[in-house]
Amino acid sequence: MKKMLPWLVSILLAITLIAIVAIILLNSLFDDSGKKETTEPVKVETLSADERVEVTSELKDIKRNLLDNDYILIASFAFQLDSKKSKEEFEKIKDILIRPIIxxxxxxxxxxxxxxSKGQDMLASKILNLINQKLPEKQKLIKVEITNFMMSPI
Structure with a gap:
C-alpha cells in the first residue's frame, strides 16, 4: 500500500488539474457576457441593368492550356468595378495587366x-484577389463572373 500511495496521489492531482482546466476553457468559450452585439445589418445595393453595364468590363475568349497540358480552357470573364471611372481605367489595362494574371x-x-461550380468559384475568387492586388488604390474590382467556360482535352 505504501508503494501505491504516491501513484494514487499523482493520479488524483492529474485528474483534478484536467477538470479545472476543462471548466475554465468551457467558461471562456461559452461566456458571452463580455461581448456586446455591435454589428448592424448590411444593406445590399442592387444595380439596375444600365448601372451594371456602366461598371462592367468583359474579357472574352481566353484560351490557355491547364497545368495538365492535355486539356485546354476557353473562358470569358465579366468584371464588375466600383465606379464608371474605374471601368474606364480598367479597360485601358485589361489586355496588358489582367490577361496575363488570368x-x-x-x-x-x-x-x-x-x-x-466550386472549381469555377475558386477560379473566380483567385482571379479577383490577384487583380485587386495589382490595381491602383482608387480602383476596386467587386466581382468576377465567368460568362463562358469550356474545358476540353486536346
Missing part, C-alpha cells in the same frame, strides 16, 4: 480543381 492562374490549375 493566364498564369489558369496555367497553375488542374482539371480536378476546375470541376463543378
Amino acid at each position: 493566364n498564369s492562374v489558369i496555367a497553375d490549375t488542374t482539371v480536378e480543381q476546375l470541376n463543378g
Whole structure:
C-alpha cells in the first residue's frame, strides 16, 4: 500500500488539474457576457441593368492550356468595378495587366480543381484577389463572373 500511495496521489492531482482546466476553457468559450452585439445589418445595393453595364468590363475568349497540358480552357470573364471611372481605367489595362494574371492562374490549375461550380468559384475568387492586388488604390474590382467556360482535352 505504501508503494501505491504516491501513484494514487499523482493520479488524483492529474485528474483534478484536467477538470479545472476543462471548466475554465468551457467558461471562456461559452461566456458571452463580455461581448456586446455591435454589428448592424448590411444593406445590399442592387444595380439596375444600365448601372451594371456602366461598371462592367468583359474579357472574352481566353484560351490557355491547364497545368495538365492535355486539356485546354476557353473562358470569358465579366468584371464588375466600383465606379464608371474605374471601368474606364480598367479597360485601358485589361489586355496588358489582367490577361496575363488570368493566364498564369489558369496555367497553375488542374482539371480536378476546375470541376463543378466550386472549381469555377475558386477560379473566380483567385482571379479577383490577384487583380485587386495589382490595381491602383482608387480602383476596386467587386466581382468576377465567368460568362463562358469550356474545358476540353486536346
